[in-house]
Amino acid sequence: MSRTAPRHDIDESDLEVGGTAHAAAGKTAVAVSMKRSIEQMGVVRTAQTLLKLNQADGFDCQGCAWPDPDPSHRHTAEFCENGAKAVTEEATKRTIGREFFAAHPLAELRERTDYWLGQQGRLTEPMVVRAGGTHYEPISWDDAFALIGGHLKGLDSPDEAVFYTSGKTSNEAAFAYQLFVRAFGTNNLPDCSNMCHESTSVGLAEVIGIGKGSVSLEDIHVAKLIVIAGQNPGTNHPRMLSALEIAKKNGAKILAINPLREAGLVRFKNPQTPKGMALNGTEIADMHLPVKINGDQALFQAIGSLLLEWDALDHDFIERHTTGFEAWAETARALDWDLVLRATGLSREQIEAAARMFAESDATTICWAMGITQHRNGVATVKEISNLAFLQGNIGKPGAGLCPVRGHSNVQGDRTMGIWERPPAHFLDALQAEFGFDPPREHGVDAVAAVCELRDRKIKVFFGMGGNFVSAMSDTTVTEAAMRNADLTVHVSTKLNRSHVVHGTEALILPVLGRSEKDHTGGREQRITVEDSMSAVHASKGPLKPASEHLRSEVDIICSMAQATIGERHDLPWDAFRSDYSEIRHRIARVVPGCESYDEKVAQPGGFVLPHPPRDSRTFPTKVDKAVFTAIPTEILEVPQGRLVLQTMRSHDQFNTTIYGLDDRYRGVKNGRRVVFVNPEDITELGLVDGQMVDLCSEWEDGSRREAPAFRVVSYEQPRGCAAAYYPETNPLVPLESKALGSNQPAFKSVIVTLRPTDAVAGDEINSNAGVLFDPSVDADDEGKHWVEPDQLS
Numbered sequence: 086m087s088r089t090a091p092r093h094d095i096d097e098s099d100l101e102v103g104g105t106a107h108a109a110a111g112k113t114a115v116a117v118s119m120k121r122s123i124e125q126m127g128v129v130r131t132a133q134t135l136l137k138l139n140q141a142d143g144f145d146c147q148g149c150a151w152p153d154p155d156p157s158h159r160h161t162a163e164f165c166e167n168g169a170k171a172v173t174e175e176a177t178k179r180t181i182g183r184e185f186f187a188a189h190p191l192a193e194l195r196e197r198t199d200y201w202l203g204q205q206g207r208l209t210e211p212m213v214v215r216a217g218g219t220h221y222e223p224i225s226w227d228d229a230f231a232l233i234g235g236h237l238k239g240l241d242s243p244d245e246a247v248f249y250t251s252g253k254t255s256n257e258a259a260f261a262y263q264l265f266v267r268a269f270g271t272n273n274l275p276d277c278s279n280m281c282h283e284s285t286s287v288g289l290a291e292v293i294g295i296g297k298g299s300v301s302l303e304d305i306h307v308a309k310l311i312v313i314a315g316q317n318p319g320t321n322h323p324r325m326l327s328a329l330e331i332a333k334k335n336g337a338k339i340l341a342i343n344p345l346r347e348a349g350l351v352r353f354k355n356p357q358t359p360k361g362m363a364l365n366g367t368e369i370a371d372m373h374l375p376v377k378i379n380g381d382q383a384l385f386q387a388i389g390s391l392l393l394e395w396d397a398l399d400h401d402f403i404e405r406h407t408t409g410f411e412a413w414a415e416t417a418r419a420l421d422w423d424l425v426l427r428a429t430g431l432s433r434e435q436i437e438a439a440a441r442m443f444a445e446s447d448a449t450t451i452c453w454a455m456g457i458t459q460h461r462n463g464v465a466t467v468k469e470i471s472n473l474a475f476l477q478g479n480i481g482k483p484g485a486g487l488c489p490v491r492g493h494s495n496v497q498g499d500r501t502m503g504i505w506e507r508p509p510a511h512f513l514d515a516l517q518a519e520f521g522f523d524p525p526r527e528h529g530v531d532a533v534a535a536v537c538e539l540r541d542r543k544i545k546v547f548f549g550m551g552g553n554f555v556s557a558m559s560d561t562t563v564t565e566a567a568m569r570n571a572d573l574t575v576h577v578s579t580k581l582n583r584s585h586v587v588h589g590t591e592a593l594i595l596p597v598l599g600r601s602e603k604d605h606t607g608g609r610e611q612r613i614t615v616e617d618s619m620s621a622v623h624a625s626k627g628p629l630k631p632a633s634e635h636l637r638s639e640v641d642i643i644c645s646m647a648q649a650t651i652g653e654r655h656d657l658p659w660d661a662f663r664s665d666y667s668e669i670r671h672r673i674a675r676v677v678p679g680c681e682s683y684d685e686k687v688a689q690p691g692g693f694v695l696p697h698p699p700r701d702s703r704t705f706p707t708k709v710d711k712a713v714f715t716a717i718p719t720e721i722l723e724v725p726q727g728r729l730v731l732q733t734m735r736s737h738d739q740f741n742t743t744i745y746g747l748d749d750r751y752r753g754v755k756n757g758r759r760v761v762f763v764n765p766e767d768i769t770e771l772g773l774v775d776g777q778m779v780d781l782c783s784e785w786e787d788g789s790r791r792e793a794p795a796f797r798v799v800s801y802e803q804p805r806g807c808a809a810a811y812y813p814e815t816n817p818l819v820p821l822e823s824k825a826l827g828s829n830q831p832a833f834k835s836v837i838v839t840l841r842p843t844d845a846v847a848g849d850e851i852n853s854n855a856g857v858l859f860d861p862s863v864d865a866d867d868e869g870k871h872w873v874e875p876d877q878l879s
């Protein structure tokens with residue numbers, strides 16, 4: 086069994102819970118963002134930075150991928166509380182250099198949380214750990230590139246290296262990076278998308294022919310019905326609430342599908358309007374369906390089957406643009422309602438009321454995020470969502486469409502630029518035509534496969550372009566051991582994180598310029614470009630002096646690494662790329678579909694929108710040139726008695742593994758993170774009490790167990806049998822093998838757990854007693870608990 090103990094630099098003795106919020110944003114949001122920004126940046130820098138955020142002549146927010154309004158409709162303050170936090174995290178005046186690393190041995194840093202590590206400040210110079218080293222030490226840039234080049238050139242095959250990307254990397258850096266990796270000879274290009282919207286990309290590519298969403302911001306504004314499933318916009322895409330407010334004013338109805346009643350789905354107080362600041366704000370959801378975790382596939386099937394029964398269909402669209410309707414309809418007619426009610430935890434009346442909302446709307450947009458994709462049946466659910474859209478012709482017309490809401494600010498752009506372990510042949514053909522070399526054609530490893538190959542010593546060099554792979558991935562113990570197996574680990578980073586301190590035999594940290602900073606690579610002012618969740622591409626240019634004179638841009642680092650590794654091979658233009666990023670944009674224009682005249686188009690304020698055939702002309706570039714209905718059997722997550730299904734999610738005070746602070750304001754948590762939210766009746770039935778400390782123990786099919794100790798039980802309204810806790814503290818509980826079928830995305834939101842009182846067993850005995858289960862059929866012990874050993878269960 087693996088047991089991952091908490092690290093103790095967070096004092097949770099002052100943890101407070103209670104009082105969930107009934108509205109998102111408002112005055113508190115403004116106050117919190119200003120306080121954090123001024124503490125870390127000072128008044129002048131705060132003003133200088135935030136006034137340039139998301140402006141046409143400024144820089145793109147490092148936070149999420151929510152789009153900006155068109156330039157003529159932007160406010161002076163075009164950002165949200167969490168955008169301000171993301172900027173502050175990067176533009177902080179705190180820095181760490183060689184003195185910091187000399188004072189903190191690796192053995193100490195490994196005991197620190199990601200919160201502590203990130204809060205130390207910006208990285209300022211390249212650092213190295215030599216074999217057997219106890220500390221990071223300074224290294225020159227040239228020596229760092231020589232070290233990387235030496236390792237890469239020494240491999241028996243290019244496939245022995247892996248090149249990870251997190252979704253903040255610019256389009257220019259992403260294009261240069263994939264070019265280098267393919268010229269070096271591998272498609273080992275996993276990215277954070279593998280853990281994020283991979284189920285979406287796979288599902289949509291099969292059924293509409295393109296793995297991206299089909300709506301624009303204007304569609305949200307004019308939709309008649311907006312469905313928000315498995316997404317918490319109040320925290321993770323806060324400016325989406327402004328769009329929803331406009332939609333509501335235009336008469337839209339909103340249906341929220343979520344086990345939790347998230348504050349942002351209840352009411353929004355727009356800080357940009359006097360009404361939002363002073364009054365009660367706008368009510369968001371007209372209906373909230375508290376679906377059981379993982380019940381969405383069954384729910385969407387049931388809604389589809391009702392629309393069929395009521396003949397609330399767009400027959401013309403189905404006839405002209407789709408295939409597979411009859412097979413789908415047959416499955417829908419045979420729907421097993423008992424199974425649906427069991428999977429969803431909802432009543433038939435609730436589901437009928439939701440279906441009614443669909444039936445009454447002729448312009449429905451369905452939005453979704455991690456609550457849909459991070460399950461074993463994530464791809465299937467994305468296809469069910471698509472089925473619903475096809476039934477009513479809700480794609481490729483104003484106000485209607487499919488809207489996967491992306492996470493990282495440029496995660497979609499990175500894919501467009503070719504960061505993909507399974508690149509399509511047409512992309513490789515274009516690369517070959519442009520650069521005159523044969524790119525590798527075999528698929529590379531995704532995030533899960535990368536861990537397996539590191540574990541098995543098939544991969545020996547890990548290179549991370551941003552991100553925090555070790556903390557973000559599932560099965561922390563396995564992932565950490567895999568990383569330690571590498572000969573060399575390299576991270577291009579702005580801030581210190583756990584992936585730097587759980588490293589290979591040798592390790593490098595390469596400190597990089599952030600989006601908020603001026604980029605003078607090649608002696609000229611450079612700008613970069615990014616793509617948002619709605620396929621809009623635009624330029625970004627930072628206003629600030631860099632945190633250190635030693636920082637380099639991502640493009641610069643990639644070009645230098647390429648020169649140190651493949652030298653003049655294939656005669657690729659690394660010097661030209663480095664001296665003027667327009668040179669990269671000219672190549673993007675010739676290789677990436679839809680990017681013709683790229684450099685010119687991104688020079689316009691607001692940029693341009695990439696083509697999307699289903700959205701633009703109701704053409705579907707699938708294998709059969711039609712939108713594809715999929716008939717899928719209902720999959721239901723069976724949770725054995727005495728266990729709960731745990732979803733691992735974000736608090737309001739973090740960006741993925743970057744922890745900004747210890748409050749989750751909307752859910753009423755203050756000064757702590759090791760909490761597990763449980764339905765009050767389940768707490769009683771499990772023989773626990775609100776506020777009690779428990780260990781979370783997850784069990785997997787192969788009999789293996791994983792444990793994360795010391796979480797406080799918090800009574801929280803949600804469907805019976807469900808629980809929620811924050812990531813990354815809970816990542817040790819997610820088995821590497823637990824992933825979505827078809828997309829290989831870790832199933833971070835369906836972890837079967839037992840909760841065991843922390844004080845029930847002491848110290849080492851924990852191992853032998855792990856997996857004690859609740860069983861109501863067993864007589865209660867002295868404390869009123871019904872515990873049995875797992876092997877006693879039939």
Ligand SMILES: Nc1nc2c(c(=O)[nH]1)N[C@H]1C(S)=C(S)[C@@H](COP(=O)(O)OP(=O)(O)OC[C@H]3O[C@@H](n4cnc5c(=O)[nH]c(N)nc54)[C@H](O)[C@@H]3O)O[C@H]1N2
Pocket residue numbers: 148149150167281314315316317318320321322342343344345347376377378379380381454455456457491492493732733734735736737739740741834
């Ligand atoms: N401030 C901030 N912004 C962020 C991020 C951040 O960490 N902080 N991360 C960015 C990234 S990379 C991403 S991918 C996005 C993530 O954005 P979200 O997907 O909103 O993030 P999560 O916190 O994982 O929340 C998932 C939501 O799904 C619900 N849910 C869980 N399981 C189920 C289920 O089975 N069915 C349904 N219907 N709902 C379910 C949860 O209750 C929760 O409301 O946000 C991006 N923006």
Ligand SMILES: Nc1nc2c(c(=O)[nH]1)N[C@H]1C(S)=C(S)[C@@H](COP(=O)(O)OP(=O)(O)OC[C@H]3O[C@@H](n4cnc5c(=O)[nH]c(N)nc54)[C@H](O)[C@@H]3O)O[C@H]1N2
Pocket residue numbers: 203250251252253254277278280281282455459492493550551552553554556557558559577578579580581582597598599600639733734735740741742743812813815816819833
């Ligand atoms: N249990 C659980 N696990 C999850 C999830 C979940 O919901 N539950 N969500 C998954 C999802 S959706 C995602 S996207 C992944 C996130 O996985 P990652 O993208 O790998 O993780 P982040 O925490 O976003 O990365 C933070 C680090 O990025 C670096 N960084 C920040 N800005 C920049 C920059 O401008 N340039 C460079 N080069 N580096 C920068 C900093 O050093 C910082 O420490 O986690 C996944 N893991």
Ligand code: SF4
Pocket residue numbers: 139146147148149150151163164165166167168169171321322323324325
């Ligand atoms: S909604 Fe997202 S992109 Fe916009 S300001 Fe907030 S965090 Fe940044």
Ligand SMILES: [Mo]
Pocket residue numbers: 277280281282491492493
């Ligand atoms: Mo994500």
